Amino acid sequence: MTNLKCQVPFTGITIDSLGNLVVCCASDRFPIKHISEVDNLSTFFNSEIYEKIRKPFTDGTFLSLENCLHCSRAIKTGSLGFIQTYDNFGFSYELDGVKIQYLEVTTSNICNQACVMCGGKYSSKWIPYEKDAAKYNLNFRTETFRHSTNISKLNTDDVNKILKILPEISVLVIKGGEPFSDKNNMILLEELAKVNTKCKVHIVTNFSIMSERILKTIHKFEDISIIASIDGFGDVYEWIRTTTWERILKNIFRYNEYGGRKIAVSTTMSIFNWWHYREMAEYFQDVPGVNRMTFSCLVEGPAYCSPLYLSPKHVEEGKQDFLTFLQENYSKQENALSDYTGETWQHKNNNFRIHRVENLLAVESVKETLTKKYHSQRKHIIPWLQFCNNFRNVDFDIRDVVPELNDVEKEINDVI
Secondary structure, three states: OOOOOOOHHHHEEEEOOOOEEEOOHHHOOOOOEEHHHOOOHHHHHOOHHHHHHHHHHHHOOHHHOHHHHHHHHHHHHOOOOHHHHHHOOOOOOOOOOOOOOEEEEOOEOOOOOOOOOOOOOOOHHHHHHHHHHHHOOOHHHHHOOOOOOOOOEOOHHHHHHHHHHHHHOOEEEEOOOOHHHOHHHHHHHHHHHHHOOOOEEEEEEOOOOOOHHHHHHHOOOOOEEEEEEOOOOHHHHHHHHOOOHHHHHHHHHHHHHHHOOOEEEEEEEOOOOOOOHHHHHHHHOOOOOEEEEEEEEEOOOOHHHOHHHOOHHHHHHHHHHHHHHHHHHEEEEOOOOOOOOOOEEEEOOOOOEEEOHHHHHOOOOOOOOOHHHHHHHHOOHHHHHHHHHHHOOOOOOHHHHOOHHHHHHHHHHHHO
16 A cells, blocks of 8 residues: 555546557556547546546555556656656546546557657557568567557547547647647647647657648647657667658757747667767757757667666666766756656756656666566567668668667677
């Protein structure tokens, strides 16, 4: 039992890339129902089904649930879980007559990128490559929950169910796929702009698509955050995310010039950018149109893309290099609260900030705790890297850009 309170099941609902209703984005492996099976979202939110879901959250036993493993692990390791981030919204609620105040929606898995740590569940771009992986005998691909070979998209009836609750919500979070690859997201945003401009809007996007229509629509909201999923710059970015860096940079400048607003660079920590964070911070702190960098996500699966499966030596190298850089160039902020709660460091000479540093510092190699899995999953790192080298539209090997990966390969070969 815990004294911690989780507001999520009392105030918010999430629709994942397959159209499943889930408690939150961290529990998307545990669907409650598909949106097509629900006539009215508000009514469903007050149904007996949801009352049963809320019980462990009422009596304080929720952290023992399998679908709460993400936050449970975050609390144990000292990193930032969704429970703390969500709490920052400051929703008020009663146990009876609950209202949807927070809506997180992924209208499809349609995407224009094939990020190295992703898969078909979240990116339609991956679907043909998932099939190719099977041809190359990379059968371990099917072990990840991100694996899928089907396009999933909400139909008109399901989108209309979402439109009905837009006037009452306080926060709308749109994710993908790539949100701006699916016209349904523009339908949602344009309707929200008509009925609820006071709503806080958070859009998690790879920021590779930016039309005049998009610019005009998102500038209708008083409080909007663009969280751009960017895991590097230059060659590292292009290898990880398969879009040209020039295109992303152009959109950052365009967005900033249009309305003077800035984006947050949200970094997903993987094996392939683990030694790149110092360079990223040095680069983005001088880019007009970017005001912060945040360590939002850690790749935990697939394991062969996760820093957790680096050796203890390599994990510490990455952490210590970045921490030294921070201490030399940034000042740690005390009690810094924003939509990016967590350990915050601000540049000593400007307002550029780096958030959720504890998520990086909490990373530990699983070599000693999951020894058997550690060695079995590490065997997949190089075959996966080589497979991705082959189909990415680049003329270099990622090991030439991130030479530390050669050391990882040597470690693996020495064990084999």
